[in-house]
Amino acid sequence: MGSNVTEPVQLRVVDVIEETSDAKSFVFEASSLLSYKPGQFLTIEVPSNSDSGNTARCYSLSSAPHESDLLKITVKRVRDGHGSNWLCDNLKVGHTVKALPPSGLFTTRQASSDLLLFAGGSGITPVMSIAKSALASGSGDVVLFYANRNEASVIFASELNDLSAKYPDRFVTIHWLESVQGIPTVTQLKNVVRHFCSYDAYVCGPAPFMAAALTVLDELKFPRERKHHERFISLEGNPFDVDVTTAEQDSPVVGVDGVASVAASKAARSFRVSGKLGDVSFDHDDWPPDQVLLDFLLKKKLPAPFSCRAGECSSCMFKVVEGSVKMTKNDVLDEEDLGDGFRLACQALPETEEISISYDF
Ligand code: FES
Known part of the structure; x- marks a missing residue:
């Protein structure tokens, strides 16, 4: 992480x-x-x-x-x-x-994978990082579909040319200019990328572009584990306001309607964490019912990832392995994510006395 x-x-x-x-x-x-x-x-x-x-x-x-x-x-x-x-x-x-x-979780898992990258405008930023890393450290092919308003708005144009020259057999950029070709439709996008259905796909850009690209991936039957996307988010709160490691008081837990929302929670008396934070058991140290998981982990000095602290970015995502937690707010995880057991640590309260979670996914 x-x-x-x-x-x-x-x-x-x-x-x-x-x-x-x-x-x-x-x-x-x-x-x-x-x-x-x-x-x-x-x-x-x-x-x-x-x-x-x-x-x-x-x-x-x-x-x-x-x-x-x-x-x-x-x-x-x-x-x-x-x-x-x-x-x-x-x-x-x-x-x-x-x-x-x-x-953030918009990262590559396997260095050897072939990658199909979609970038719209400034959505090239994380995609560029992924492309450069994959080419330098991996062994797969990298195909980048890059849409922009016009030629003058293409960020990293010369860097992309350099990469094409350096990796002529592994890297290709397909530029799409709205000023020349119009906004890419789902059908057009599909025709361009349909030869790369076995690749791992990464999508970042403005909302309409992402919607079109994700529709294409759905129509081409990309499995969930090979589809990744990153949305632009604008944080509502200020995560710098909270001193996560030294605060004596627990952060207030606030529900989607702004009302404190702890009634149905109960302390987890047996709580286990596994994965990238290490394997840790809290068998004699309750996870309190009114403290979100992120605060609990940080106060225990575990390097739990986070950014917005407001249920808006998914940086703090973890997976429930056993037991259950409830979330007071969730603006990012969809039904599939929830069905797979993913939850947000900055919004999670214990619901059962025995809980086991994982950061390994
Ligand atoms: S830190 Fe952003 S959703 Fe939890």
Whole structure:
């Protein structure tokens, strides 16, 4: 899951790259504290657009771990997009930003897989990281379908050309320009990618583009385990407000309607965690009924992943193996996810006395 650090870090900007007229990359000094996987994102604190205080935004890393220790995010201006516009207008070399460690589940599982990548506009950011890593560290073929408004809005055009030259037998980019071909329809997309049905698919871009690409994958019968997508999210709260490791008080648990929602919970008297956080049993240390799982794990010094703390991003996802938990809010997991046992640690309360969960999936 990337970094083992859970507390915010300060990152210093060492370079700013004008990618297009409305997109910039910000390169941050190497931090020995932070490791990440291709496709993951940083949660960055930016001043709020109200009179005071701060808010947070998530930006995918466009760098790849094998390239260097530097971290790079690429930010495209969005009309009325407070975070992206603030960063593009204000963040300069020498400035520092506060960030949560890299997070996210939009990452590759097997280095040897063939990849079918869909990117729309700035959705190229995590996809670029995945493509570079797969080409450098893997052995499979990589096909990138990349849609943009016009030629001038193509981010990483020359970097993609370089990759094509370096890996002529393994990498191809299929550019699609709205100014030339119009918005790609499901039928057009399907015709372009139908030869790659055995590949692992990754999709990121604006909502209509993602909807079309995911429909194509469904129609081409891609199995669930070979379909991955990343949505742009705009956080409502500020995860930097919470001191997760030292707080004496438990964070309040608030339901979707804003009402405290703990009535049906009961302490888990036997609680087990397995997978990437280690194998840990809490047989004499209850998981309290009014404390969300994420807070419980962080206070026990386990490096549980998280970003938004608001049920909006899925960084904190885990799998229930035994027993049951309930969630007070869920904006990201669909019926299939829930049916497979996935839940959000930042929203999960114990429902049974014996619970076993896993971070290994
Ligand atoms: S941390 Fe974002 S959904 Fe839990």
